[in-house]
Amino acid sequence: MTQQALVVGATGIVGSALVAHLLEAGWAVKGLARRPDALPPGVQGVAADLSDAQATRAALAGLAPSHVFITTWSRQANEAENIRVNAAMVRNLLDGLQPAGSVRHVGLVTGLKHYLGPFEAYAKGALPQTPFRETQPRLDVENFYYAQEDEVFAAAARDGFHWSVHRPHTVIGAAVGNAMNMGTTLAVYASLCKATGRPFRFPGSTAQWEGLTDMTDARQLAKHLLWAATTPAAADEAFNVVNGDVFRWRWMWGRIAEWFELEPAPFDGTLQPLEQQMAHDAEAWTQLAAAHGLAESDIHRLISPWHTDADLGRPLEVVTDMSKSRRLGFLDYQPSDDAFFDLFAGLRAQRLIP
Numbered sequence: 001m002t003q004q005a006l007v008v009g010a011t012g013i014v015g016s017a018l019v020a021h022l023l024e025a026g027w028a029v030k031g032l033a034r035r036p037d038a039l040p041p042g043v044q045g046v047a048a049d050l051s052d053a054q055a056t057r058a059a060l061a062g063l064a065p066s067h068v069f070i071t072t073w074s075r076q077a078n079e080a081e082n083i084r085v086n087a088a089m090v091r092n093l094l095d096g097l098q099p100a101g102s103v104r105h106v107g108l109v110t111g112l113k114h115y116l117g118p119f120e121a122y123a124k125g126a127l128p129q130t131p132f133r134e135t136q137p138r139l140d141v142e143n144f145y146y147a148q149e150d151e152v153f154a155a156a157a158r159d160g161f162h163w164s165v166h167r168p169h170t171v172i173g174a175a176v177g178n179a180m181n182m183g184t185t186l187a188v189y190a191s192l193c194k195a196t197g198r199p200f201r202f203p204g205s206t207a208q209w210e211g212l213t214d215m216t217d218a219r220q221l222a223k224h225l226l227w228a229a230t231t232p233a234a235a236d237e238a239f240n241v242v243n244g245d246v247f248r249w250r251w252m253w254g255r256i257a258e259w260f261e262l263e264p265a266p267f268d269g270t271l272q273p274l275e276q277q278m279a280h281d282a283e284a285w286t287q288l289a290a291a292h293g294l295a296e297s298d299i300h301r302l303i304s305p306w307h308t309d310a311d312l313g314r315p316l317e318v319v320t321d322m323s324k325s326r327r328l329g330f331l332d333y334q335p336s337d338d339a340f341f342d343l344f345a346g347l348r349a350q351r352l353i354p
Helices: 011-026 053-060 077-098 144-159 182-196 207-212 218-230 249-260 284-293 305-312 323-328 336-349
Strands: 003-010 029-035 041-047 067-070 107-109 164-167 239-243
Touching: 003 011, 011 029, 011 218, 041 053, 053 077, 067 077, 067 218, 077 144, 107 144, 107 218, 144 164, 164 218, 182 249, 182 284, 182 305, 182 336, 207 249, 218 239, 239 323, 249 336
Parallel strands: 003 029, 003 067, 029 041, 067 107, 107 164, 164 239
Antiparallel strands: none
């Protein structure tokens, strides 16, 4: 029997990678998004605003997915609103699917803010030691990731489906208009530095420059989501998911500079956030886009400097343990520099960077 997947947030960085992976694996795929017109051929689009319970139920009427993958969230002004809105989105989705009684597995994508805390208290206070492990307890602080998990757990207990939670670290992939998009942000920054002659400066902290870190290619996360959904031993478990390598930004910054044929500026240990460096780049990008015939002239549709700064400015080393997945048989590996290079090449092929 053909597996029926519903990918929620199907046009985002994670969702679009998952859609591609599921199609390649022969699944029937439906993609839910506010504007599903950008979905690839072969995917049935479902338009829905998950914050509206009644509209969500109406949009989901007649659907009977066996597997649901939640890869979306909505950024709000503060953590209390993040909790209220994002918990309701998960609840409205799963309530809307309940009448069909078809769901066998729900995969939820969250992230390392599970261990580091929400944006308002990010990497502050008493944090668990690294590498982060799934056995570490929740922080004693309100966090919308916890609220999303609790909605999934409650619906699973009510409806009898299995679940998995996936905690990536800095997802690298492509999606225009995404709120957390380090790879494209760095590509746009490098392109502007090359075009204007500005120094290609690492914007972050000494801790990130010198310390070890890891990250997650969206394609690696897609493989992990499908693996957990189809591996009985992975049912009802939470997992970290990263590429499988570690690096220091002092090395990776040089690798990225080399790809763009730039000379990286020396790092002097001072924070120079991209949100400040790129604050007045809209006009420069518009001109660069016109000169090169780029597909997107609005820089704000491409970059998320605030989120990149949050990652690169952290005052502590962050690495993630994946032993739990390895023990259960997930052995895929993705070199992180190649994740960046593949993304950059794709952005260039789509005429999103020169």
